[in-house]
Each structure stands twice: as structure tokens, then as C-alpha cells.
Amino acid sequence: xxxxxxxxxxxxxxxxxxxxxxxxxxxxxxxxxxxxxxxxxxxxxxxxxxxxxxxxxxxxxxxxxxxxxxxxxxxxxxxxxxxxxxxxxxxxxxxxxxxxxxxxxxxxxxxxxxxxxxxxxxxxxxxxxxxxxxxxxxxxxxxxxxxxxxxxxxxxxxxxxxxxxxxxxxxxxxxxxxxxxxxxxxxxxxxxxxxxxxxxxxxxxxxxxxxxxxxxxxxxxxxxxxxxxxxxxxxxxxxxxxxxxxxxxxxxxxxxxxxxxxxxxxxxxxxxxxxxxxxxxxxxxxxxxxxxxxxxxxxxxxxxxxxxxxxxxxxxxxxxxxxxxxxxxxxxxxxxxxxxxxxxxxxxxxxxxxxxxxxxxxxxxxxxxxxxxxxxxxxxxxxxxxxxxxxxxxxxxxxxxxxxxxxxxxxxxxxxxxxxxxxxxxxxxxxxxxxxxxxxxxxxxxxxxxxxxxxxxxxxxxxxxxxxxxxxxxxxxxxxxxxxxxxxxxxxxxxxxxxxxxxxxxxxxxxxxxxxxxxxxxxxxxxxxxxxxxxxxxxxxxxxxxxxxxxxxxxxxxxxxxxxxxxxxxxxxxxxxxxxxxxxxxx
Amino acid sequence: xxxxxxxxxxxxxxxxxxxxxxxxxxxxxxxxxxxxxxxxxxxxxxxxxxxxxxxxxxxxxxxxxxxxxxxxxxxxxxxxxxxxxxxxxxxxxxxxxxxxxxxxxxxxxxxxxxxxxxxxxxxxxxxxxxxxxxxxxxxxxxxxxxxxxxxxxxxxxxxxxxxxxxxxxxxxxxxxxxxxxxxxxxxxxxxxxxxxxxxxxxxxxxxxxxxxxxxxxxxxxxxxxxxxxxxxxxxxxxxxxxxxxxxxxxxxxxxxxxxxxxxxxxxxxxxxxxxxxxxxxxxxxxxxxxxxxxxxxxxxxxxxxxxxxxxxxxxxx
Numbered sequence: 029x030x031x032x033x034x035x036x037x038x039x040x041x042x043x044x045x046x047x048x049x050x051x052x053x054x055x056x057x058x059x060x061x062x063x064x065x066x067x068x069x070x071x072x073x074x075x076x077x078x079x080x081x082x083x084x085x086x087x088x089x090x091x092x093x094x095x096x097x098x099x100x101x102x103x104x105x106x107x108x109x110x111x112x113x114x115x116x117x118x119x120x121x122x123x124x125x126x127x128x129x130x131x132x133x134x135x136x137x138x139x140x141x142x143x144x145x146x147x148x149x150x151x152x153x154x155x156x157x158x159x160x161x162x163x164x165x166x167x168x169x170x171x172x173x174x175x176x177x178x179x180x181x182x183x184x185x186x187x188x189x190x191x192x193x194x195x196x197x198x199x200x201x202x203x204x205x206x207x208x209x210x211x212x213x214x215x216x217x218x219x220x221x222x223x224x225x226x227x228x229x230x231x232x233x234x235x236x237x238x239x240x241x242x243x244x245x246x247x248x249x250x251x252x253x254x255x256x257x258x259x260x261x262x263x264x265x266x267x268x269x270x271x272x273x274x275x276x277x278x279x280x281x282x283x284x285x286x287x288x289x290x291x292x293x294x295x296x297x298x299x300x301x302x303x304x305x306x307x308x309x310x311x312x313x314x315x316x317x318x319x320x321x322x323x324x325x326x327x328x329x330x331x332x333x334x335x336x337x338x339x340x341x342x343x344x345x346x347x348x349x350x351x352x353x354x355x356x357x358x359x360x361x362x363x364x365x366x367x368x369x370x371x372x373x374x375x376x377x378x379x380x381x382x383x384x385x386x387x388x389x390x391x392x393x394x395x396x397x398x399x400x401x402x403x404x405x406x407x408x409x410x411x412x413x414x415x416x417x418x419x420x421x422x423x424x425x426x427x428x429x430x431x432x433x434x435x436x437x438x439x440x441x442x443x444x445x446x447x448x449x450x451x452x453x454x455x456x457x458x459x460x461x462x463x464x465x466x467x468x469x470x471x472x473x474x475x476x477x478x479x480x481x482x483x484x485x486x487x488x489x490x491x492x493x494x495x496x497x498x499x500x501x502x503x504x505x506x507x508x509x510x511x512x513x514x515x516x517x518x519x520x521x522x523x524x525x526x527x528x529x530x531x532x533x534x535x536x537x538x539x540x541x542x543x544x545x546x547x548x549x550x551x552x553x554x555x556x557x558x559x560x561x562x563x564x565x566x567x568x569x570x571x572x573x574x575x576x577x578x579x580x581x582x583x584x585x586x587x588x589x590x591x592x593x594x595x596x597x598x599x600x601x602x603x604x605x606x607x608x609x610x611x612x613x614x615x
Numbered sequence: 616x617x618x619x620x621x622x623x624x625x626x627x628x629x630x631x632x633x634x635x636x637x638x639x640x641x642x643x644x645x646x647x648x649x650x651x652x653x654x655x656x657x658x659x660x661x662x663x664x665x666x667x668x669x670x671x672x673x674x675x676x677x678x679x680x681x682x683x684x685x686x687x688x689x690x691x692x693x694x695x696x697x698x699x700x701x702x703x704x705x706x707x708x709x710x711x712x713x714x715x716x717x718x719x720x721x722x723x724x725x726x727x728x729x730x731x732x733x734x735x736x737x738x739x740x741x742x743x744x745x746x747x748x749x750x751x752x753x754x755x756x757x758x759x760x761x762x763x764x765x766x767x768x769x770x771x772x773x774x775x776x777x778x779x780x781x782x783x784x785x786x787x788x789x790x791x792x793x794x795x796x797x798x799x800x801x802x803x804x805x806x807x808x809x810x811x812x813x814x815x816x817x818x819x820x821x822x823x824x825x826x827x828x829x830x831x832x833x834x835x836x837x838x839x840x841x842x843x844x845x846x847x848x849x850x851x852x853x854x855x856x857x858x859x860x861x862x863x864x865x866x867x868x869x870x871x872x873x874x875x876x877x878x879x880x881x882x883x884x885x886x887x888x889x890x891x892x893x894x895x896x897x898x899x900x901x902x903x904x905x906x907x908x909x910x911x912x913x914x915x916x917x918x919x920x921x922x923x924x925x926x927x928x929x930x931x932x
Contacts, residue, residue, distance in 0.1 A: 055785070193837070196828060196848060224863045226824075227831050227853050256837065478870040479798040492763075492868070496797045497712060499752075501868050502765040536867040538765055 034103065037088075046103040047088060050169075054095040062095070069097050075147065076170055083135035083166050104168060105161045109154035113216055117507070118545075119239045122246060123281040125216050126272060131165045132157065132209055133269035140202040140265055148200045152208035153190040154215055189222030190215075193256055203258045206268055210253030210261075217242050217250075230254050237577045238542065245275035299572075299582045302600065302612040303339030307332060310588070311604025314354035314394075314552070316362075317597035318376065324602075324610050325351025325364055331372070332610075333379060336597060339612060343379040347372060353394035353434070354593070356402075358416050363402055365391025371404055371412070373419060383419030387412060389430070393444075394473070398437035399456065403444075405431025411444055413458070423458040433483070434473035434513070438495060443481050445470025451483065451491075453498055462498035466491065471511040472523075477535065482521055484510035490523055490531075492538065502538035506531065513593070517556040517575060522563075524550025530563050530571070532578055542578035546571065548589065557596040557615060564590030564603055572615070584613060677931035678704050679715045679795060682903030684911045688883055689919030695722030696881050696924040697733040697788075699741045705753055714752070715795035716744055717926045719808050720775075721881040723787035723855060728779075732786030732857050736775035740792055743771035748794075765866045768794055768803040772856070772864040779857030787855040790864075791823055791879055795928065800877065801868045806855050808924075809885050811893075812869065813876040819894050824865060826854035876903075877928040880910075883921035887914045903927040 037045040052069070056062045073090040076099075085102035092098070109128075113120065132152075139147040149167060156169040192207035211222050214230050218238040225233070231254075235247045249271045255261045262268035309328035316323045322336040327350040333342040349367030356363050362376040367390040373382040385402075393405035401422055402414045407430040413422045429448035436443050441461060445451045449466040451474075472484035480501060484490045486509040492501045512524035520541060521533045526549045532541040546565035554563035561575040566589040572581040587607035594603035601613045681702050687694045699718040705711075720737045722729030747767045751760060762770070772790060779786055789806025800822075802810050807825040814820070828851040833843045843849060854862075871877070876897055884893070893910060900906035907925045914923045 193832075196851070226826075226834075227828065228835055256835070480868070480870075494797055494799050499796065500763040501799060501801065502763045536869060537865070538868075 048101040048103045050099040050101060052097045054097065066092050066097060073099060081135055081138045083131060083164065085166055085168060104158045104166045106158045109157045109159065109216060112159060113154055113219060119219060119241065120216050122217065122242050125213060126246060126276050126281060128165050129213055129272055130269055133265045133272065135167055136205050136209065136265035137269065146202055148202065149205050150200055152205055152212055154212055157212065189225060189227065192258070193228055194258055201258065202264065203261045206253050206261050206265060210250050213250050214254065228256060237579060240579065243275065243279040245278050249275050299584045299613060302614055305334055305339045305341070305610045307608050310606035310608060311610060312591045312606060313352045313604065314593040315595055315602045315604060315610065316355045316357065317595060317602065318357050322602055323355045323362055324604055325353065325355065331355065331364060334610065336600065345374050345379045349390060352392050356395045356397050358397045363395040365393065365395065365404055371395065371402065371414065385414050385419050385421065392432045394434040396435045396437060403435040403437060403442055405433060405435060405444055411435060411442065425454050425458045427452060432471050436474045436476055438476050443474045445472070445474070445483060447471065449485060449487065464493055464498050464500065473513040475514050475516055477516045482514045482516070484512060484514060484523055486511065490514060490533065504533050504538050511551055513553040515554045515556060520575070522554040522556070522561060524552060524554060524563060526551070530554055544571070544573055544578045544580070551591045553593040555594055555596060560615065562594045562601055564592065564594060566591065568605070570594065570603060586611065674931065676706060677711060678713050680903055680929040681715070681926065682907040683926040684907035686911045686915060686919070686923045688922050689915055691922055693730060694922050695730040695733055696720065696883070696922040697737040698924045698926060699737045700926055701741065712797060714749065715928060716741065716792070717879055717928065718790065718792040719879045719881055719924050719926060721789040721806065721808050721922065728783035728786030729788065731783040732779045732788040735778045735782045736788050736790050736856050739775040739778035740771040740790065743774045744768065744794065764794060764801050765868065768792065768801050769864060769866050772803050772805065773862065776856050776862055783857065787857045790856050793877060793879060795871065795877065798871055799868055800871050801866065804865045806852050808879065808881045811878040812872045813878060813894065813897060814872045815874045819890055822867065822869060826852050828853050871930050873930065874932045875930050877930060878925065880925040881922060883923035884910060884914050884925050887917045887920065897927060903929050
């Protein structure tokens with residue numbers, strides 16, 4: 029318990045000499061215990077006063093007053109590492125972390141070699157390490173504060189995510205500091221706070237699976253520091269420093285300027301397309317496949333039917349506007365909307381027109397088929413429900429703003445969003461059951477699992493609402509908007525975002541499991557097939573990742589942005605690109 | 616403060632004796648078990664002679680049927696557990712919304728204010744959820760705020776944490792809280808009390824992860840189950856309310872097990888009575904109240920080494 033004050037030393041009235049005043053409060057009730065605590069404090073203050081190292085703040089004075097004790101220290105102008113980790117949008121660059129790690133080894137080495145007794149820092153963690161105004165590290169909070177923690181034998185300990193296992197037996201040694209330094213470096217490179225994870229679980233969050241930009245060499249050094257058995261760690265801070273320097277030399281990062289970010293190494297396997305088919309304009313939508321035929325709409329106004337196995341052209345059907353959605357098939361007919369305001373029903377086999385249904389504005393939502401009806405949104409602000417056989421409207425409901433999200437039908441309810449951020453649950457008779465208001469457009473289409481509806485919004489959140497009541501169960505914040513439709517697999521939810529990331533989120537806890545950063549917006553949706561996740565990016569690349577870890581398997585470049593969603597059919601991945609082509613890749 | 620707590624959560628001389636109605640007459644139902652109706656006494660079934668499940672009548676309205684119980688145990692001289700239950704129904708032409716909030720906290724033995732910490736945390740958590748969620752939800756003018764259920768539950772735990780720092784400095788407690796709404800249950804958890812989902816098909820699933828040091832060492836293969844059972848630090852938690860920071864409770868939402876049960880209990884129950892036996896008691900007792908009493912009797916018969924608390928909710932079809 030205590031605080032640190034920024035103070036001015038009035039012994040120097042003519043200049044501003046700033047000092048830090050650390051205040052510690054003695055909570056012990058027993059006067060004898062109180063006295064012991066003060067004595068320990070004074071003894072430790074005396075040890076600290078003798079220390080002389082550029083990474084350790086100087087101690088000017090100490091005193092006790094009533095139940096409080098004070099330490100007057102050199103003022104460090106800078107930020108602590110915990111703040112830096114939290115303020116940095118991505119990961120701290122590996123090269124920067126290695127530079128600081130080497131300085132930490134130096135200062136630990138100094139402390140551990142003090143005679144007659146080594147000084148054990150005991151509390152190495154990011155919040156106790158500051159980076160000063162010249163970019164060098166300072167150790168700011170010595171274990172002295174521990175003297176003031178309640179001396180209860182107790183049946184519990186606090187959150188001690190950085191502490192080594194032997195700490196629980198009451199042992200403190202130089203290799204305990206080495207473990208805590210490994211934990212600190214792990215936190216810095218992964219942004220995962222060990223205090224929020226089970227103890228000693230660093231092996232369950234391998235650094236490179238969270239942050240693939242880190243070199244295997246540096247990762248190996250950190251894991252040696254984090255060995256469970258003290259004897260297996262580096263015996264000294266000096267040995268750890270040498271290992272770090274060797275790893276850094278091998279990867280060449282020491283020759284880089286500390287500010288340069290390490291480039292992510294991406295493996296580009298020799299993935300080639302089985303076939304590709306070129307349309308006359310961009311493909312922004314998503315294909316659909318059935319009975320060996322691949323259907324895909326294009327900005328050239330056509331709906332194409334291709335042989336899925338070979339890419340051979342079968343037929344095309346021309347509308348009067350661009351097609352940006354995913355077609356659906358029901359009773360032998362193919363349904364899709366067009367920017368020419370029409371919903372088309374054409375024979376899936378021949379492409380012959382069966383009927384059309386007109387909305388009063390372009391249709392950008394994809395059709396959903398349920399209960400023999402087509403559910404589709406339009407820019408006229410209505411959700412239209414059309415009899416699948418006759419093409420006649422059963423009912424429609426006024427959503428007030430364009431509906432581009434694709435409705436989903438679960439039980440007796442239809443769920444969809446609009447461009448004003450309203451999200452609706454209406455009954456199959458068209459009566460609104462509940463409405464939820466997001467802050468910005470809901471272009472993303474809802475998905476459903478275990479009684480929960482999930483969708484993204486341009487307000488940057490991914491929402492989980494109770495399907496029955498519309499109550500918000502959780503929300504997950506991304507750095508930017510999302511129009512990607514979430515994909516559910518096992519207990520994971522995957523979604524792209526305009527912030528260039530593909531996210532994997534735990535469905536029950538709403539915590540991020542991993543994210544993968546592409547080089548531009550991710551507007552399409554991921555799909556999972558076997559143990560792979562496929563997702564396109566506006567950077568023009570189709571990515572294949574391990575769905576559990578987000579690790580890159582391969583990537584496949586196209587010439588222009590990929591905005592739609594891929595599909596997997598007969599172990600083949602199909603997707604369109606704005607380079608006008610449809611691609612087929614064996615997976 | 617402490618006298619009120621004594622009244623609410625105070626010790627009982629005979630763990631299984633029928634208890635008085637708690638002093639609080641608000642909508643808030645607190646321990647100890649209230650079981651002095653004739654109907655219940657008529658149906659008492661001892662643990663030695665479990666009778667088959669009485670023929671159940673299907674309920675037209677979805678609702679939660681709740682029982683709870685608490686005992687100081689046979690070896691402790693005071694009670695450091697606290698529990699809270701709140702069950703309501705809103706049934707109108709357009710809405711059928713059963714609502715339940717259930718909390719158990721187990722104050723840390725050996726700590727100052729262990730019994731105060733558990734009581735304070737349960738009250739702070741309940742107050743927060745009722746204020747932030749229940750009142751807006753059921754108030755005529757109320758509208759749900761921006762916060763999600765998980766955010767409200769998480770903030771409630773932080774409120775409880777702050778309340779301990781304020782009113783029971785140095786004290787520590789576990790806290791397991793479950794919010795039941797419609798078909799979803801949101802479980803918030805710190806420490807080693809537990810929540811279980813019990814399915815009609817016989818599965819008994821733990822919804823919480825014990826924040827226990829020895830359990831962790833066992834998971835890592837550093838010690839065996841036998842060593843864990845006698846480990847001197849087997850009561851040590853690596854996460855608890857009122858202790859350490861930063862602080863993040865586990866928060867998870869699961870679909871409710873239809874026609875099943877939700878059980879929340881302190882380690883005085885789960886650490887003493889085998890899960891299989893708990894399952895048998897729950898599924899053969901005539902109602903959740905009796906099931907709780909029978910489970911607590913079973914823990915006391917097995918030695919009652921610790922305080923025992925249990926909340927059992929029978930979930931609708």
C-alpha cells in the first residue's frame with residue numbers, strides 16, 4: 029500500500045530539482061511487528077543507498093513518520109514498460125525488446141554480484157521497469173516494498189504472474205529474477221499479461237504463435253529463462269545476456285536501428301490455382317456451388333454458371349446491374365439480387381428466367397431461403413419476404429434504412445440489420461419482436477449458435493445478443509469497423525475487420541484467442557474447412573491459416589483486392605477477386 | 616455492519632437444524648435455508664433411502680426453482696461463506712422472462728476479515744447487478760444500457776473487490792456468480808468455489824476453473840493427485856477477491872442445460888462429497904431445497920471439515 033509522489037527538493041531553492049517520493053504505509057496492528065517492518069525498511073534503504081548503477085535510481089534519503097515510511101529517489105522522467113505495452117497499438121518491435129533485455133541483464137548481473145550478499149530484485153515485471161527519456165531502462169521498485177505487505181501466513185497469495193514456481197516455497201535467488209525477466213519479456217512480446225493467466229502457463233502461449241514476427245532464436249532464449257526447474261535456467265544474468273546477444277547476432281537484429289520494426293516473415297508456399305475464369309468486370313460477391321456447378325455474380329451484370337471441377341463456362345444470365353451478393357438455390361431455381369433492383373429466380377440448370385420480383389432500390393443483400401420463402405433485404409429499407417415458387421410477396425417490413433445484411437431465420441424469427449445500425453428480430457408474420465441499436469451500420473450478416481445471435485457493426489464492435497430477448501451478452505471491440513459476417517466453428521468466432529485483422533474470439537468468454545494481420549482491410553468473411561481457415565483481404569491475397577493458432581499456412585496472391593468470401597466445395601476453395609477472376613484452389 | 620452480517624450469514628449451532636427466516640424481508644432471499652413448510656417436511660427423504668424421482672408435472676411457464684443451504688460444518692467455529700439468491704419472473708402478454716442471480720463467496724481462512732470479505736463481496740456484487748441490469752430491465756421506463764451482460768457481471772466483481780478493500784482490508788474471498796436469463800447463463804468466477812451444469816443425460820460439467828495453486832501444479836505434472844491431496848498449500852489460491860491486482864475474473868456465457876440443473880457450491884461441498892453422489896442426491900431429491908439440505912448433510916457426515924454452501928436451480932424444459 030502506498031503511492032509515489034513527484035516532488036521538488038527545496039534544499040535547492042534556486043533550481044528545480046525533481047525527486048520521487050515513495051510512500052509506504054505500515055498496516056501492521058501489533059507494535060512489535062510494526063517496529064520490525066520499519067527496521068527492515070531502514071536496513072534495505074541502507075543497502076539500496078550503496079548501489080551505483082546507471083539503471084538504478086539513486087536514493088537521496090529516507091525517513092519514517094507515524095505509520096508511514098518514505099524513500100526519496102532520483103526522479104525518472106519516462107514511462108514504465110506496462111504503460112508502453114498498453115499504449116503501443118501492435119507489438120513492441122523485437123529488436124527494441126532485445127535491447128532493453130540486454131540492459132536488464134546488465135543491471136541484474138550487477139545486483140546479483142554485490143558482496144557480501146547478492147541483491148535479489150524479487151519483483152521484476154513491466155510496471156517496475158521504466159524507460160527514461162533517453163530510451164534506457166531503469167529498475168524503479170525494489171523488493172523493499174514487500175516488507176510492507178501484510179505479514180499474514182494466510183491461505184492465499186496475490187496475482188503473481190511473473191514469479192517463478194519456487195517463490196511459493198519462499199525461495200528467492202538470482203535465478204528467480206531470471207525467470208521473472210523471462211516472464212516480463214514474454215509479456216512485452218506477446219501483450220498477454222501473465223497475471224491474467226494461470227501461473228506457469230507460458231508454454232501454453234508460445235511467443236511465436238501470438239507474435240510470429242519474433243525470431244525462433246530469441247523465443248528459445250526466453251523459454252530457457254522460463255524453465256520450471258531453476259537449475260535448467262540460465263545460471264546467471266550474464267549467461268542470459270550472452271545468449272541474447274548470440275541470438276540477436278544470428279538473426280541480425282542487433283545491426284538494425286532500435287526503432288525499425290522487424291518485418292514479419294511470411295511463408296509463401298507453392299500454392300497454385302486449379303483453374304481460373306475471367307469475367308468482364310470485378311467480382312465482389314461470394315460464389316455458391318451445387319450439383320457440380322459453381323455460380324458467381326459479377327459487376328459486369330452477369331450471373332455465371334461454371335463447371336466446378338474444370339472452370340468450364342456453362343452459361344450466364346445478364347441482369348441490368350452489378351451483382352455483389354451470394355446466390356442461393358431452392359427447388360431447382362437460383363435466386364439472387366442485382367443492383368437493377370430485381371430479385372431473379374432462374375433455372376439453376378439452364379439459366380432460364382422463371383420470375384423476377386422488383387424492390388424499389390438496388391438489392392445488395394443475399395437471399396436466405398426458409399419455410400419455402402425468400403428473405404432478402406434491399407436498399408429501399410425493406411426486408412422482403414417472397415414466396416419461393418410464385419415470386420409473389422408474402423409480406424415486407426419497413427426497417428427505415430437500407431438492408432444490406434443477409435437475414436437469418438431461426439425458429440419463428442428473422443434477424444437482420446440495417447445501414448442505420450438497427451438490428452431487428454421479427455416474427456415470421458412480420459411483427460417486430462425486439463430491436464437493438466448499434467452505433468453505426470450493421471452491414472455484416474448475423475449468424476447463430478446456442479441461442480445467441482452474432483453480428484458485426486461499422487461501430488467496430490462484434491455483438492453477441494440473446495436471440496430470445498435481444499439483450500446484449502457481450503461485445504468485442506476491434507480497432508476499426510467490420511462488415512465481415514462472422515464465421516462460427518467449434519467454440520470460436522472468426523471475423524475480418526477494416527483494421528486489416530482476422531480475429532479469432534472465444535464464443536463463451538468473448539476473449540481474443542488470436543488475430544492475424546493482413547496488409548489491408550478484411551471485408552469478406554473467413555471460412556473454416558478441416559483445420560484451416562481461409563480468408564481474403566483487400567491486399568489482394570487469399571490467406572490460409574491454422575484456425576486454432578492463426579499461424580499462416582500459405583497465401584495466394586491475386587491482382588486486385590478480394591472483398592468477398594470464399595467457399596469450400598468438394599475439397600476445393602472457390603473465390604472471386606476484383607481482378608475479374610474466379611479462382612479454384614485444391615485444399 | 617458486522618452485527619447485520621452475523622444475522623444474515625451468522626453461524627448455526629446445528630448445521631442441519633431448520634433455520635429461522637432471515638431478518639431481511641426484502642425481495643432478496645438469503646441463507647440459511649428456509650424449509651419450514653409442511654409440504655416439504657412431508658416429503659423429506661433421507662440420503663440413505665433415496666426414492667425415485669417423484670412424478671413430475673410439466674410446468675406451463677418456464678421458471679427457475681431454487682433451493683439453497685449453508686452450514687458451518689463440523690470442524691470450524693465460524694462461518695466464512697456467504698450466499699445470495701434472487702429469482703424473479705416477468706410474465707405478461709408479450710414477455711416470459713425468468714431472471715435469476717445466484718452468488719456464493721467463500722472467505723479466506725487465516726485472513727483477517729475473511730467472513731466480512733465474503734459477505735461484503737456478495738452484497739456489492741448483487742447490488743451492482745440489480746442496479747445496472749435488473750432495475751432497467753424490469754422497470755417500465757427502463758432501457759438496457761450500453762453495457763453487455765458480461766461487462767455488467769465483470770464490473771460487479773470489481774465492485775466487490777473494491778468493497779473488500781474498503782470495508783474488509785486485508786480480507787480475501789472467492790466469488791462465483793451466475794446470472795440466468797432466458798436461455799443463457801453468464802458465469803463470473805474467481806477462486807475455487809464452483810458452478811456445475813447438470814444435464815438430464817447424466818453429464819455433470821464444471822463451468823468454472825479453480826484458481827488453485829496446487830491444482831495448477833498438478834496440471835503441470837509437477838505433483839501427483841496424491842501429493843496434491845496432502846499438499847501444505849492446497850488451500851492457496853492464485854487469484855482471489857480483495858487480493859492483488861490487476862484483476863480479471865473469468866466471465867463466460869453458456870446455454871442453460873434444459874430440464875437440467877445449475878449447482879453453485881463452496882469447496883466445503885465439492886471437496887468433500889464425490890460428484891457422483893452429488894448428482895444422485897440432486898436427481899433423486901423431491902425438490903431443490905431438499906437436495907441442498909441432503910447435500911449439506913452428506914458433507915457433514917463426511918466430516919464437515921469446512922463451511923458448506925450450496926445453491927441449486929432446477930432449469931425449465
